[in-house]
Amino acid sequence: MEEELEEELLREILSFYKGKRGELIPILLEVQANFGYLPEEAILLIASFLNITEGQIYSLASFYSLFRLVPLGRRRVTVCRGTACHIRGGTQILQEAEKVLGLKEGETSSDLEYTLETVACIGCCALAPCIRVNRDVHGEMTLEKVRELFPTSNED
């Protein structure tokens, strides 16, 4: 049942496009916005819609840092690796987030609650160091604020 719904949603997304190659990135972004990642079935369907091979889609999806081929956690924790964040202690913020969440950079918790990632820069450099949780940016982070942000995880 759920699979049918997914395919229905996919077809609805594709109905807004014309089937041109230049639409590939916009389609992938929209599919990912709806599903949280790029499911294999979606890639097959998009390939036939645009009349290109799945390989061409994987080639593109693995080139751009935004695309994900596996499901992510409900809360995406993104630590900024920007220059201002780096020199104001971003590395320690990442280490603390890894410790508190019990995850390494790039990992997702087995209950799909958290994913821990880094990003090249979110452009909130005046508030460095920064963390983004889903779409909310938290600036001027300290180790203590990292612990406050994720209070329930891994605390004995």
Added chain:
Amino acid sequence: MSSKRVLVCQGTGCISGGAEQIFSSLEEEIARFNLGESIQIKRTGCHGFCQRGPLVVIEPEGIFYSKVAPDDLPELAGSLLSGGKLAERLFYRDPITDKPIAHYRDIPFYNKQQRLVLRNCGNIDPENINDYLAVGGYQALRKALFELAPEQIIDEVKRSGLRGLGGAGFLAGQKWEVCRRATSDGKYVICNGDEGDPGAFQDRSVMEADPHSVLEGMLIAGYAVGAEHGFIYVRAEYPLAVKRLRIAIAQAREKGFLGKDILGSGFDFDVEIFQGAGAFVCGESTALVLSIEGKRGMPKPLPRPRTAEVGLWGKPTLLNNVKTFANIPLIITRGSEWFAARGTSRSKGTAIFSLTGKVANNGLIEVPMGITLRKIIYDIGGGIPGGKAFKAVQTGGPSGGCLSAELLDMPVDFDSLTTAGSMMGSGGMVVMDEDTCMVDVARYFLDFTWRESCGQCIPCRVGTEQMFNILDDITKGEGRPEDINLLLELSEAVVRGSLCALGQTAPNPVLTTIRYFRHEYEAHIREKRCPADVCQAL
């Protein structure tokens, strides 16, 4: 009737501090006074002083409230009533004298700037086209369409001396002329809002705070080069910029500034937004074009035609940065002479920097080209906080370099920065103090370029990785005496052998840190010591 305007900054920085809540609660407080139109409250884009956010500015007086919290709102609202007392505790305090300052025109962070491109940022509601029209918006477009021929516009842009503000500093007018002269059955205008440099956020702020100035610049460019279609390529990490641009495009279409037969001139032009998917290399023109075509963004090797001649889908394509387009309405309205009177002999106009790092005042600043680094860092930036000593300033992101204290009195423009081994780049300016390790900074940037290399050419793909490995070893205390020379040798190979600017400039952070801070490398290698006490392994 005199009316007060309450401007609540809704830039990404202030929003992260709760500015959306501040706006709605303050709106309710003000509504309770029942004073009708005499107090207007507005959402604005980024006011620039993100570090002090959430910001609330009261006009026409120019009262500046910083770090506003929900608890402060009853007091702040009360201050708006006639005879109301100003909420002094929310004033900005001078970092040196600790004196509270009421008006933003008295705050050195603002009054030492020259805001041209940022003229509307923080003063108008970016989601309301009427605000842009009220400050003279789209007048330049009218002038261009009805008083100037395309060639005259290109002449104006050439005479202004405006150089592309995306990093390379190519003369904008020349690029426009090449695109105008190319014959084709279709042309494109692309605004590069990819801003992939870590440590830079000025393009984001302009798109968020004054999207119509970018659209107006693109429209004038489209008319001048003979294009009917435009794209704004926006970095995926900037959802608010995308939202505001979408609103701006819809409102501009409604008012007849975009679409068919614009203002009855017979000129057709429309713009769509293209969201990037995260690749630093897409800041390069041919890579960006491939990305819009739905392909991997891998720069095309030279020799090749210029993008202005053969670009998107093989058509002539004019590609300029966000800030370059935002300058165009000013040049058309006020004239090339007015513009060229600003800046230095070879770098005209202003430069916009994201001033961040170990400096008291962090934020977005606009200054005339030719100002010294010292004025930027000490007068506008308020110096280094915590009584620490200045060590370096990094400009130009991963393509730029770290400049030392002996260069503080250097006038900043495209050419002086390049001579010093750095570059203007997209305008990041990160200040570093005595607690910053310069070897760690070089390692940081090579880690970035190595990850972001598209991989098609070996000098960049393998060279940056090898350089990173050597730097990593040095920061772990495993550096060898010959490593400094090896880094210099590898740098030369990567600079000379790489296909595009990403590789050609990637060694700059290493070359400048060796040039100005060689002793730090030596301390790591010979004494196994990190002078700034940053490298954890030492």
